[in-house]
Amino acid sequence: MRFLAITLIVHRPDPVTGVLVPTHERFREVRDNAVLAEELGFDGFGVGERHERPFLSSAPTVVLGHVAALTRRIRLFTAVTTLSLLDPVRAYEDYATLDHLSDGRLDLIIGKGNGTAQRELFHVTPEDQWERNAESYEVFRRLWRQDRVSADTRFRPPLEDAETWPRPYQRPVRVWHGSATSEESVDLAARYGDPLFSANVTHPVEPYAALVRHYRERWEHYGHDPAAIAVGAGSAGLYVARTSQEALAAYRPVFESNLAFQRSAGLPVVFETLEDFVARSSALIGSPEQVVDKVHRYHERLGHTVLHVTADAGGLPPARHRASLELFQSAVAPVLRRDIPDPPFAWAPVLPRQTPEPVPADR
Template identity: 85%
Template structure:
C-alpha cells in the first residue's frame, strides 16, 4: 500500500485556538508539510484545487512547482484538478511544464470540482459541468499522447492539427479520476482504463463502496483486465496516539469545534458525536492497532491500494501533528505495506519501455 499526504489549503481560523494565520504563513505551512512528508517516507504529496472560500488552492501548479524544487523523491499529486473549469490546452501546458521540472514525479487526480461559487466564477452550470469535465479530459488526454491534435469541441475553440508545447516528459502522465458521489466520474475512469480515487471523507462507507463496485463493473464492461484496477481512498482525519483514550481526549475539542462550524453555516451534519465519527467515518483516530484494523475494514470493501491522509494539523498542535505522523509511519504504515498490495503499476515516471527511468 502507498500513502499520500494531501492538503486542500483550507484557510480559516484554527478550530481550537481560533487563530487565523496570514495567507503567507499558511502557504509556508504547506511547504513545511511537504518537506515533512518526504522526510517521514510518504509516497506522495497532494495539493487540491478550489476557487472559492475558505480555500487558497486556486493555483496548484505554482504550489507544486515550488514543492518540486524543495523535494527529491516524493511523487506530486493534484487533489483534484478541476478540469470542468479549465481550458484543457492551458491545463496541459501548465502540467507538462511542471512535470519536466519535477523530473516525472507528477500524477493528476482530476474531477469536475464542486461548489456554486467557483462554478459561477467560471460560468459553468450544474447542467453542463459533467460534459465539460469529460470533454476537457478527452482533449487533455489526446494532447498528452499526440504531437498534433484535431478535436471538435463544444466548450472551447476547436483544434485542427494543433501543436501544444512543451511535449511531455511522462508519456503519458498518470491520471486518476476523483469521485465523491458521481457515477459520471466513475464511468469516465472505467472507460479509459484509468485508476479511481474515492473521496471517502463525508459519509460512512456504504455510498463509496457502492461507487467502487460500480467502477469495477464498468471496468469489465469496457473490456479491461480486472487485475489492472487501481483504487485510492481518502480519510476524514488522522490522529494516531499510543492509546485510544489519548486519541479521543486530544481530538474531542477539534471535533466539537468542527461540529459547531457545520451547524453555524447550515452544513449537513453526518456524525453527531465523536464516538460515532471515530466508529463510522473514514477518520483514522486511535492507537496504531485500531488504525490498522480500520484500514483493513475499508480495504475489504474498496480493495484500495493507495490511501491519502491529511497533511495539515487541522486543529492539532504542530507537535501533536508531527507525533501522529511519525507514529503512523513507524507502526502503522509498515504493517499495511506488508499486508495490502501496491497498485498494479510501478511507482515512478511513466516512460516508454525503451528509455531508462529517470532517478527521482
C-alpha cells in the same frame, strides 16, 4: 499499500484557538508539510484545487512547482484538478511543464469538484459540468499523447492540427479520476482504463463502496483486465496515539470545533459525536492497532491500495500533529505495506509505451 499526505489549503481560523494565520504563513505551512512528508517516508504529497472561500488552492501547479524544488523523491499529486473549469490546452501546458520540473514525479487526480461559487466564477452550470469534465479530459489526454491534435470541441474553440509545448516528460502522465457522488466520474475512469480515487471523507463507507463496485463492473464491461484496477481512498481525519483514550482526548476539541463550524455555516451534519465519527467515518483516530484494523476493514469494502491522510494539523497543536504522522509511519504504515499490495504499476515516472494504446471501447 502507498500513502499520500494531502492538503486543500483551507484558510479559516484554527478550529480550536480561533486564530487565523496570515495567507503567507499558511502557504509556508504547506511548504513545510510537504518537506516533512518526504522526510517521514510518505509516497506522495497532494494539493487540491478550489476557487472559492475558504481555500487558497486556486493555483496548484504553482504550489507543486515550489514543492518540486524542495523535494527529491516524493510523487506530486493534484487533489483534484477541476478539469470542468479549465481550458484543457492551458491545463496541459501547465502540467507538462510541472512534470519536467519535477523529473516525472507528477500524478494527476481529476474531477468535477465544483462548489456553487466556483461554478459561478467560471460560468459552469450543474447541467453541463459533467460534459465539460469529460470533454476537457478527452482533449487533455490526446494532447499528452499526440504531437498534433484536431478536436471539434463544444466548450472551447475547436482545435485544428494544434501543437502544444512543451512536449511531455512522462508518456503519458498517470491520471486518476476523483470519485465522490456520481457514476459519471467512475464510468469515465473505467472507459479509459484509468485508476480511481474515492473521496471517502464526508459519509460512511457505503455510498463510496457502491461507486467502486460500479467502477469495477464498468471496467470489465469496457474489456479491461481486472488485475490492472487501481483504487485510492481518502480519510476523514488522522490522529494516531499510543492508546485510544489518548487519541480521543486529543482529537475531541478539534471535532467539537469543526462540528460547531458546520452547524453555524448551515452545513449538513453527518456525525453528531466524536465516537460516531470514529466508528462510522473513515477517520483514523486511535491507537496504531485500531488504525490498522480500520484500514483493513475499509480495504475489504473498497479494495484500495493507496490511502491519503491529511497533511495539515487542522486544529491539533503542530507538535502533536507531527508526532501522529511519525507514529503513523513507524507503527501503522509498515504493517499496511506488508498486508495490502501496492497498485499494479510502478511508483515511478511513466515510461513511453512500447505499443500503441488501444482505443477505448464504446466510443
